[in-house]
Amino acid sequence: MKYLILAEKPSAAAAFATALGGYNGNFNGDTYTIASAHGHLLELKEPQDMVSPDKKERYSDWDDLNNFPWNLFDFNWEKKVIAGSQKTLNTIKNAASPCDAIVIATNDDPSGEGDLLGWEIVNAINWQRTVFRIRFADETPQNFKTALLNKVDVTDQMNQGGYLESLGRERFDYASMQLSRIALSIARQAGFNVRSMRFGRQKSTIIDKIFQQLKARAEYVKKPFYEVRFQDNNQNIFKRTDDEAENHKFTLENDAAMEKGKYANSQIIIDSKEQKRQQPPTLLDLSHLSILVGKKGFSSETFLATYQKMYENNILSYPRTEDRKITQAQFDQLLPLADQIAHVVGIDPKLLTHRTIRKKYLVTAAAHGANRPGINVPSSLDAIESEYGKCGREIYIAAVKSYLSILGEDSIYEQQKAHLAAYPFFTCTINVPVAQNYKLIFDDAELNDENPDNPTRQFSTEAFPIVYQGQNPKPKKPTHSFIINFLDRYGIGHGATQESTLAEIAKGRNALITNTKETYSLTYPGLLQAIIATGTMIASPKVTERLQEKMDLVKQGKFDYRNVPFLINQIVKYDLPIEQRNAANLAKTASPKLLKMKADYEAKNKTKEKASGIWCGQQVTINKVWNSYTFSDSELQQLFNDQKIQIITPNGKITGKLERQSYKNHEFIGFKPEFPDKSDEYITGIFTPTNKEVSFKKKFSTHIFSQDEITQLLLGNEIRFSFTSAKGKLCTVSGKLKKYVYQGKRHFGFKGKFIK
Numbered sequence: 171m172k173y174l175i176l177a178e179k180p181s182a183a184a185a186f187a188t189a190l191g192g193y194n195g196n197f198n199g200d201t202y203t204i205a206s207a208h209g210h211l212l213e214l215k216e217p218q219d220m221v222s223p224d225k226k227e228r229y230s231d232w233d234d235l236n237n238f239p240w241n242l243f244d245f246n247w248e249k250k251v252i253a254g255s256q257k258t259l260n261t262i263k264n265a266a267s268p269c270d271a272i273v274i275a276t277n278d279d280p281s282g283e284g285d286l287l288g289w290e291i292v293n294a295i296n297w298q299r300t301v302f303r304i305r306f307a308d309e310t311p312q313n314f315k316t317a318l319l320n321k322v323d324v325t326d327q328m329n330q331g332g333y334l335e336s337l338g339r340e341r342f343d344y345a346s347m348q349l350s351r352i353a354l355s356i357a358r359q360a361g362f363n364v365r366s367m368r369f370g371r372q373k374s375t376i377i378d379k380i381f382q383q384l385k386a387r388a389e390y391v392k393k394p395f396y397e398v399r400f401q402d403n404n405q406n407i408f409k410r411t412d413d414e415a416e417n418h419k420f421t422l423e424n425d426a427a428m429e430k431g432k433y434a435n436s437q438i439i440i441d442s443k444e445q446k447r448q449q450p451p452t453l454l455d456l457s458h459l460s461i462l463v464g465k466k467g468f469s470s471e472t473f474l475a476t477y478q479k480m481y482e483n484n485i486l487s488y489p490r491t492e493d494r495k496i497t498q499a500q501f502d503q504l505l506p507l508a509d510q511i512a513h514v515v516g517i518d519p520k521l522l523t524h525r526t527i528r529k530k531y532l533v534t535a536a537a538h539g540a541n542r543p544g545i546n547v548p549s550s551l552d553a554i555e556s557e558y559g560k561c562g563r564e565i566y567i568a569a570v571k572s573y574l575s576i577l578g579e580d581s582i583y584e585q586q587k588a589h590l591a592a593y594p595f596f597t598c599t600i601n602v603p604v605a606q607n608y609k610l611i612f613d614d615a616e617l618n619d620e621n622p623d624n625p626t627r628q629f630s631t632e633a634f635p636i637v638y639q640g641q642n643p644k645p646k647k648p649t650h651s652f653i654i655n656f657l658d659r660y661g662i663g664h665g666a667t668q669e670s671t672l673a674e675i676a677k678g679r680n681a682l683i684t685n686t687k688e689t690y691s692l693t694y695p696g697l698l699q700a701i702i703a704t705g706t707m708i709a710s711p712k713v714t715e716r717l718q719e720k721m722d723l724v725k726q727g728k729f730d731y732r733n734v735p736f737l738i739n740q741i742v743k744y745d746l747p748i749e750q751r752n753a754a755n756l757a758k759t760a761s762p763k764l765l766k767m768k769a770d771y772e773a774k775n776k777t778k779e780k781a782s783g784i785w786c787g788q789q790v791t792i793n794k795v796w797n798s799y800t801f802s803d804s805e806l807q808q809l810f811n812d813q814k815i816q817i818i819t820p821n822g823k824i825t826g827k828l829e830r831q832s833y834k835n836h837e838f839i840g841f842k843p844e845f846p847d848k849s850d851e852y853i854t855g856i857f858t859p860t861n862k863e864v865s866f867k868k869k870f871s872t873h874i875f876s877q878d879e880i881t882q883l884l885l886g887n888e889i890r891f892s893f894t895s896a897k898g899k900l901c902t903v904s905g906k907l908k909k910y911v912y913q914g915k916r917h918f919g920f921k922g923k924f925i926k
Contacts, residue, residue, distance in 0.1 A: 486544050
């Protein structure tokens with residue numbers, strides 16, 4: 171048999187080729203060839219293009235709310251090739267032509283996304299022959315070969331639960347576009363104009379939760395209370411725990427002070443001492459890894475992109491898994507590497523004494539297993555940072571510590587309970603560490619925003635009364651960890667989808683959220699969307715819960731995937747009048763903060779003024795403003811005459827002319843400044859640690875690197891030199907070539923440290 175192995179992206183195809191010995195060849199008696207997509211090559215057409223001609227006008231109209239909800243029976247659910255993907259699709263079709271079968275070798279996502287991606291290509295090329303599916307835990311040669319040996323015939327695609335699940339979800343999410351269009355139209359009618367709205371299961375729930383937390387914090391009124399408590403010399407606190415406790419809380423400090431006068435010092439009676447054990451925490455998924463890495467200042471988008479690169483080089487396991495456990499085989503695969511991995515991150519291998527897997531982490535079957543280190547062990551953390559940046563370094567540390575903790579012994583502590591001899595209704599419970607064990611490797615308390623105030627010192631012999639001031643708890647900040655834990659509580663998405671959704675709504679000109687020091691806030695479009703969606707079904711976490719229940723039934727063959735998108739119309743009917751009321755109230759009661767955000771947004775997104783003229787014999791239209799500079803009529807005429815002009819900007823004099831340019835695959839005619847050629851100020855060479863070509867500045871301050879220093883730097887070595895600064899000061903610097911961030915931008919070059 172001759173078959174085409176269809177990979178999800180070129181890097182996966184290259185990994186297959188490495189495993190099998192080439193892009194074409196023989197394996198286990200069969201002939202194969204390898205081709206790849208680059209993610210999804212197809213997408214659903216616009217609504218008006220999926221209906222009959224007599225209905226096109228209705229589905230093109232966003233403003234007539236009588237057009238909603240859509241009649242989804244009108245849709246043929248046809249797909250179109252994504253712009254720029256036709257060439258790839260043709261290549262796959264030509265490669266498949268002489269083959270007997272296609273092997274879908276896309277990622278095995280929990281949501282069935284990999285199945286959907288593969289099948290839409292198979293259907294697009296009108297393939298009528300055999301189709302196989304293979305699933306692999308990671309991109310290692312052995313796993314690829316094992317997967318090919320165990321390929322499954324899936325030619326009848328309508329019996330593939332994972333594919334049908336993803337197909338139903340895709341159509342549901344597509345049909346939820348109605349809510350975005352409705353909200354956008356309603357907002358504009360109320361005088362609040364934004365470029366777009368992005369309603370959806372996870373997006374709307376996240377935006378609403380952030381909004382409600384910020385609102386609750388803004389409306390919070392501190393209500394202090396005072397009560398008598400006891401404290402021993404080790405700061406252990408005894409609280410009243412009888413039925414009268416609430417009657418002994420006071421709003422005035424003086425009243426509590428008077429109450430305190432009724433008490434005297436009391437002996438502490440220890441009621442019990444019990445030794446307890448705590449197993450290492452559950453292995454982290456992608457979103458919880460991101461919490462730890464995010465605390466180091468890295469965004470969800472950077473985290474996801476970096477993890478993906480590390481996975482492709484087998485530094486880490488497959489990212490988009492929903493598994494929190496591993497199989498015995500997956501455990502056995504990493505066990506021989508444990509000590510080596512521990513050395514990389516500075517963990518003492520002597521702590522890794524539990525060399526058999528606990529039942530807590532064991533599962534009989536797992537598509538990929540929990541997120542964990544890969545089998546390609548780096549030489550050092552510096553090597554990781556050199557290839558993947560500081561973010562890669564932090565990801566590896568977090569993933570390794572989480573995984574290696576399961577090889578540590580249980581943490582042991584002694585729980586002590588005590589009461590006061592004179593006042594037995596005052597009690598205290600403390601946990602005193604006996605042996606930290608796995609917590610010396612990884613402590614999941616790092617995942618919390620606040621560490622609990624949990625005394626760890628023994629009781630002393632006596633406690634004395636104090637006046638304790640408390641208050642009603644302030645609503646928590648909508649931090650990264652708070653949002654992830656909220657989504658987990660309602661089962662909304664797995665770690666990878668949670669993280670990718672947060673990354674998606676935090677980027678671009680129309681971002682809905684911003685993340686500052688791991689705390690989310692809403693942009694103007696995000697705040698506007700949250701206000702309009704208040705009280706709607708789409709913003710409720712229960713919607714995703716119900717959808718997931720249906721998806722599980724689809725996967726089991728107990729619910730028709732074609733009925734899934736109709737669930738959204740129930741939501742549209744319920745939400746539309748609520749959104750209308752919210753928008754009407756918004757127009758009347760908009761806060762000063764919202765109005766200021768509105769003004770700032772409109773000023774920033776003001777349509778750029780254009781100018782038209784004849785340039786080089788053709789009619790062109792250009793932006794009349796370059797950066798913040800507006801061209802005069804005479805300057806525009808010179809530009810259209812293909813002449814250079816000099817303008818004065820806050821950054822000094824700049825000379826330039828009109829030129830044809832390209833930005834993000836978009837060609838345009840515009841003003842292009844002339845910048846001096848600085849290529850002679852850089853050194854270019856092969857950086858040995860990565861075996862890639864790099865360029866870096868040939869000087870540091872006033873010091874010009876010697877040829878020997880350049881050689882050492884390209885080898886990845888650290889150098890040390892002395893020089894006289896521009897101010898005449900003698901300085902000594904030690905450093906090496908590395909990636910670093912300066913003023914929010916990533917750079918590669920010499921990073922030095924001044925030696926005093």
